[in-house]
Amino acid sequence: MTVSPALAVPPAPPAEAAAFFAGRLAFFTDVADVHASLAGDPGFVLVDTRGPAAWDQGHVPGAVHLPTAQLPADLDPAVPVVTYCWGPGCDGATRGALALARAGFRVKEMRGGIEYWIREGFPVESAAGPLHRPADPLTAPCAC
Structure with a gap:
């Protein structure tokens, strides 16, 4: 019996998969x-960790x-933070999230960054x- 390349390493047991995801x-x-969250009171602060030129280009x-070197600045540690940077090819949001987590903040990273924000057709300020x-027809609408 031929094993599918996708299943050459079998899926994890359901409980392990649930914990991972x-x-x-x-x-x-x-x-x-x-x-969708920004349409109302999101319950978090969205932080752009890129430099001034990138911020001016569009955010x-x-x-x-708040570029990473300035974090945590005067953010309120009681409010969760979501960080973003340029996109999946950049670790700026991850470095920012790490700096915030080390400073005691609850933090998430916005996957895709400003690149995918723009690719999904969402507005930016410059x-x-x-x-x-x-919107890029290859990325939007996902509706998942």
Whole structure:
């Protein structure tokens, strides 16, 4: 019997898989969930950890600009934080989240960063004013 390459390493037992996936969701959120949360009182502070030039180029409306070297700044440790940076090819949000966690904050990372925020067609603010690009048909709408 031929084993599927996808199952060459068998799936974990259900209880282990549930713990693993719940753990991932405790550390990460996605741009669609952040966008939906920002429509009301999100219950968290969204922190852009990129440098000034990147912030001016475009950032999530309502985000706070705190490059990683400035964290935790004057953030309230009682309020959870969601960090983001450029995108999946950048560890800036992870470094920011680590700095915040070490300072005693509850923190998550927004997977995909500003890149996927823009790719999903969500608006950004820039030094020149609001920007809105159409969604990339390969990434949106996910609706998952």
